[in-house]
Amino acid sequence: MITLQEFHQDFLQSVLSDADSRGLMKPQAFFENICEELVRTGDLTNNYTAAEYIKTGIEVHGYDFDEERKILSVLVHQFFQEDDITTLTKTQINTKINRLKSFLRKCTQGLYRDMEETSDAYSMAYNIYRYKINNEINKFRLVILTDGKATRNLIEIPTEVLEEVHTEFRVIDIEYIYKIYLSEQNNNQLEVEIDLPCLEIKTTSDEYQSYLTVVSGNQLVDIYEQYGQKLFEQNVRTFLQFKGGVNKGIRNTIEYKPEMFFAYNNGITATASDVELDGAGHITKITNFQIVNGGQTTSAIYAAKKNSKLDVFNVSVQMKLSVVKDKDKQNDFVSKISEYANTQNKVNKSDFFSNSPFHKEMKNYSKRNWVSTVGGSQRRTHWFYERVRGEYLNEQAYLSKAEKTKFQLEHPKQQLLDKTFLSKSENAWLQKPEIVSRGAQYSFSAFADYITNWLEKDNLAITESYFKDAVARVILFRSVEKLVSQANWYDNGFRAQTVAYTVSYLSSLIEKTGQFLNFNLIWEEQKLPTNLIDPINIISKAIYDEITDPPEGSANVAQWCKKTSCWETIKQLELGVVIDSKLLMDKDEKKYINKEDKKDKKLDSGIELQIIVVNIDREVWHNLFLYYKKYESTSSISFTQLDILEKMAKGYLTPPSEKQSKILYQLFQKASDEGAIA
Template sequence: MELGAVLNAREDLLNSSKDDDGFLQQNLLIDEVMPLLLETKVVDSEDINHTYYLSNDDKIKINGYTVNSTGERLQIFIVDDSYLSESNDDFYVSKRNNYEEQFKKAIRLVSSAIQNKLENVQESEPIKPLIAKLGSEDGLTQFDVIEIFLVTLSATVSFRGEEPQLRTIHYKDDNKSFSHRVVGKKAQSKELLFIRRVVDLNYLANIYSSQGRSEPLKVVFKDVIGKNIEVIKAADEEDFESYLCVLDAPILAGLYKRYSSQLLEKNVRSFLQFKGVNKGIKKTIKDDPEKFIAFNNGLTITATEAKTSYYKKSLYLESLDDFQIVNGGQTTASIYFSNKEGLDISNVKVVAKINIAKTSKSKDLDDLISKISEFSNSQSRVSKVDLRSRSPKLVQLKSLSECVLTPSGKKWFFERAKGDFNTQVRKSTNGQKLKNEFPPKKRFTKELLAKYYCAWGDAPHLVKKGGEKVFRMFIENIDPEKGDGKDINRDFYEQLIAKIILFREMEEVYGQGKNAIGQLRSAAVPYAISAIYLWTKEHEGQFSLENIWKQEALSIGLKEYLKQLLVLMNDLIKKYSLSDDYGEFSKKEELWAVIKLSEELDYFMSSDYSQKKLKNT
């Protein structure tokens, strides 16, 4: 990675993070960064709860947070506002303490919230639900890991030599113990694992240049579990080698706690809770832990490089590069959550086969891992759709975006590969012309495409959740494992663009900041669109996506109506949520199930006002 690439990344992020008045906004910067973090699998979704809060007196700050899909990891985001200037004169960082001071602001927030020292924070502050959660018995039980992301538009460098040299700063994980007292109960103690990540220009430029290939996960076993793993070498062939070992369950629990779903990146299934096979795994851990090794199929792990050493004539595995569990992800997660629920896992052992792929070619590696996953997986079937990283349907959509003109004679830009647009700008002899032709409002990525497409359906909670689940739902809808799927033709493309316009203009109607309807835009918009979708199913042909395509916008009358629907949906999410953290609870299907059958929504959608406005799209 060269300094030029870092400068380009900085310019792109600065330009993409400005509001309509040309001012850089920290929340927009985080919105730009989240999809990039999703690419590297360090987050499960690009969705984030924007909760800007700054207290100079308490020396705390937060820009936003999210909770991972399985609930045990709180991920906090802070923007380093020291490097938001558009000047390129002083954005180099060489000392660790520049970043350490920023991390401390988030750590103080967590510590103060757990000890109930932030009770003076106003109820209207978006951060209040998180503070209440951290200060509760429920929150202390739920969270095991606090992961802090410092988003900074600085380049981390070393000044040895004539030119600055890019480098990476890593922080060791910290275990911190907290004592928490609940009224009427004895004080509880909880140990939390703190993970600190510097998301600097070096990191972000690498994601741009990788074109969607995530950063390989390197596991050094002594750093995570305190010891190396004893193995037996089972095969040493031209293109791969294999090792066999028996893993104690606490080792797997420790790995899952540290890396969560990163371990399962190429095994795309996420934890399915304690149902089906996982219920049986939990029962064996509880009733017959010594027999677990006999009952369970074990793990299949892949990597691209292994470091081994001998000690007292035994072979030990020190580290694995590009570590992935491609079979046994459910076993690993079930062991972790069984232990979290208080079950004893000390006598549980799991057989593991570790395959080291010697090929360095990405295509060959993906093919090998896909076949290992498909042929070795017997706990729950992995579909070919899950294993396929590229879909010909997306290629067809890209082709349509390059040739179909809107009624006004313009085109949309479909960024199928991460960073594709910025690459085209730099290759062009007139990059500014390309930027003018395709402003942000006329561009969409495959991740956003999945959200816009699936919002026109009956699963707004999944749209709110975002990430891998909604993208898989989208792919399986247009390109199912059985059958031909959707015809990706001009009609499909025009309807798709209409859905994008509807979604984005409803976001504008909802608003942001002080003039917004509330703090629930990322939930209220897909929930409202789903309400319109269900109404349209009952009144076929009376809401016209075709008209939106032709007009390339929503009418003023329709916008006025949609604002009232969004106000109602905002209120319903608050009313029927079973948690004060409305943003997180809106990811649950049970909330949508209640809202879509509520009397309030039925009354509004069946009113003469709704009938008139929706029929005259």
């Protein structure tokens, strides 16, 4: 088990590595790292924005607005960056809170009028002022972020009323982030205390136990008020607001026929790892409570009460609650429930991206491909693809000191390939800078769409060359970040937008030549070619000047950069930049590489499928044959397929050919998807 001290060291190294490889100030890297953790857990939304503003008596480093719950969070950090965990004192906490209070008061009085319009801080102050005068804020949340540790009695700070708004205070310290890590390794111990009458559904399955119950509207509002997006970590949806017909119907039912809600609404499907019942057969506690279908219903009821001020006392919601007994199968079980239950509105296949073969293939290539020795080093290394947050650290949990040292040398921290960051670099090269500018999670969702569609058209798309090129694009993105940060014209604002638009412009510029950037040059050297640096400096300066002078009527720079029209404007810039032909490859060369790559992958895939099929127990094949034989008339299985399956079940194929293995594996997957096998 990783200790708090070890986790702190790993987290600190992540921050320092980010700062070095991306040209960030260390406090900036700390702020981004900790905020991304909080977005994943639902403590912050995708709207969070870094924006530093420090004056006498004022200190703030960013803000976040939860549009649904109407919670405005202002964020300040205390980054100690010490090897040992430092204590955050009561005096430091009080000082930070008072500075945040002062900032909020001044924002509501129109502080933005005295600020430079091209700064991140101006956008922050202006938006806070706008939210307040439009009465869009139900709660202020003042948050201190720190890599230190606050004693428990200092974290509980009484709530107040500030500028006529209910205000609460939070300290997010290293121990809080550590507990997130631990909970993820133990399937998120989220416990809900509740009193629900229930009917236990008898089942012969040893995988789960189900209950039918009814949740009142007020109970659902209280649960969502406390836990927010944490309830939906495994839900394939996000709340769609009152735009779709389903949600309009929910709102109308609540307002005009609340007593009919139970009859009209499909209710909620939820999972848990455990429940506690009292003597009367009521559920009193739900552990690891997750709403996997019914996110719209939950959010709509909450919005109806909080935003529309509707009475939800008479609203009753049916809930099917499945308790997954086998913790190792929980994620797969939940995924299938999500997929089968989510049929009310269209759900994109990319919403199930966590189960995409993309991740497995990227992981395999990251393990197989060594990075060339560079900079005089004799040690070869790997890029570590982290499919699940915390995987890099978790793989070291039970290693000896010598083994851990070896692991870290072979997988240096700066070569951690984070899937969220990967989505930013890929989207930028795909010429979607406005998507990148909307935030990391939004960018990841768009990337999932792209990959899912690509794999549907070409199941051999993720090749070894793609992996190497993707790593090269990460290196390119980081290098541009560093160049912008170090530029003498850079004024510490809108760096993220400048970088995304610079990479997209470079991609567009090369595309117009009819050629392709030779990413292998970056992969081999693990750095940007020197003859690409000057063009990037010219492009980034021009883009910074352009985006920080938005057209009349645009709210601010940040909002302008999120619009497709911004990219259309940037794309038309004529900068006179010429890319060295030595960095490019022509269409025929690119086509040849892709063709050879797919040929190699077909061979690898065929061998891998044979191994998988041979390692499946013969009893499983026997049961599969009986299943398909029973439903032969309705299962769309051909005589040839059934014959191959029967021979495999009887042990006549030793081993099956690549073609037979492919057929057998497809039948196995189909039966698995239909729930015929565990």
